[in-house]
Amino acid sequence: MKTLEMCLAGAQVLMPDGLMTQPVSLAEGLVVDETLVREVDLTGYIILPGIVDAHGDGFERHLAPRRGAMKNLDQGLIAAEAELAANGITTATLAQFYSWEGGMRGPEFAGRVLDGLAKIRGQVETDMQVQLRFETPMLEDYDAVAQLIAEHGIGYVVFNDHLPHEALEKGKRPPRLTGQALRIGRNPEKHLEMMQAMHARRAEVGPAVDRLCADLARRGVLMGSHDDRSAAERGDWRARGVGIAEFPETLEAAEVARAGGDAIIMGAPNVVRGGSHNGNVSAIEMVMMGLVDALASDYHYPSLRRAAFLLADSGVVDLAGAWALISGGPARVLGLSDRGTLTPGKRADLVILEAATRRVAATISGGRISYMAGDVAARFVG
Structure with missing residues (x-):
């Protein structure tokens, strides 16, 4: 071309x-x-x-503009690329779930997105890469997810666990369960039973993750953990070869990540808002402490550019340093030495x-x- x-x-x-x-x-x-x-x-x-975006799920809005309207994913991805480009993003990491939550986060939908992306890659200019976000409690899916990663040449996998373990341990009905189930067309009671069954097998998750991480490391797949809360949690992931800490929720987790030489990604919306909407550690404070290697769009593509200028205008870092958090920094984290x-x-x-x-x-x-x-x-x- x-x-x-x-x-x-x-x-x-x-x-x-x-x-x-x-x-x-x-x-x-x-x-x-x-x-x-x-x-x-x-x-x-x-x-x-x-701009190099290391993690963003804003593309989902283009794939399903209305509930249930998810037929032409290739056209939705082309529309998403237009938004990326309009926001100065030249490399985009699409954060696609592989989750028990179903719907747009379910395994079947993940496969459709990957197929759609393969179909349109030659039609777009933005380098659209994939980060597969795997829910670790899905013990029955480890072989399937490993095969999916291999078939599509996915180079970046992040491990999540969004099961409400605390509520399930107490025998409580997790909040928002009914709405979540109905939204994906699943019976709420069946949805609860599935969650309870996964929670009951939580002791088996660690060994399964160990095996998958070892396999992915042999294949050279980049790996990250999501929402680390403690030093021990980050240390466990590092021991598995998972060298990226995505959106650590506490200063403790971020500091141990930095001490261990792990890469740290925080959300640009956290910077623009002046703090986390969940009450987690402030990304601005972490930048000031030298604890951030890259800012990611998370759920809002325009926030990348806005965050860089906010940091520079407020004197937290100079413009070169602020812009590096959305360009050179994420490129290094993702192993993209050519940009x-x-x-x-x-x-x-x-x-x-x-x-x-x-x-x-x-x-x-x-x-x-x-x-x-x-x-x-x-x-x-x-």
Whole structure:
């Protein structure tokens, strides 16, 4: 596929040392260190590295805009890619559940999403990757999930456990159970029985996870844990080769992750809101303490860009450091050494913002335009 070959001149460019006024040349899908004949004047704009999202489930809204309307997943994924590009995201990690919760989180739906993504990959410019979020209490599904990971070449698996163990241990009916069951078309009593059965076998989960992690590690699959609450919990995951701590809920878990050399991902909405909506540890405080390697969109794609500027404007970190949390940082966490900065030899992944408004004017992924709107289009076309 043909890529852009041009020199973008006149803009402020975010380099590792900060904003500089210098040209950025693109050729053969890469940032190159040479002068090209075709020049586009981008005076009044800012060029920054393309955003790398390490975890986001905002795409779900495009797959099921109304309850039950989930027929054409490939078209929904194409619509999701348009939203990603409009928010400056050039690499997106789609966080897809494989869960006992059913519906859009169920195993069958996960398979459909993976099939749909394989179908549309050649039709989109954004690098759309997958993170499979596996619910560990699903003891009957370990072989099936391992096969799914292998068949689709999934390179990133995160382990979750959303069973309400405390309520089940006390013999209580978990809150919101009836609504949850009816939403996915399941009898509430059957839903409760399933949850109770999984809870009763919780002692078997640890050994099953050990075996799966060992298998995935041999295959080179990246692994993360989700919502760690304690030092012991994070330590257990690290011992299994699970080196990413996603959204740790406590400072204790984050500090032991950092001490052990684990990567830490927090949610950009946590930064934008000024704190967690669940009352967990503040992402801003963790950034200030040097405990965050990457910010992820979580459930809201626009929050990535907003979080970076909020951190820079408030003086928590400089702009280069703040933007690295949504570009170079997540690229390193995901093992994507070919992107995350605008240095020569890297993928031509970049976002162009209006300097005055910070609106996304254009997004270029792999040297191809994935989004462009407004006055900047006339400069490229002209």
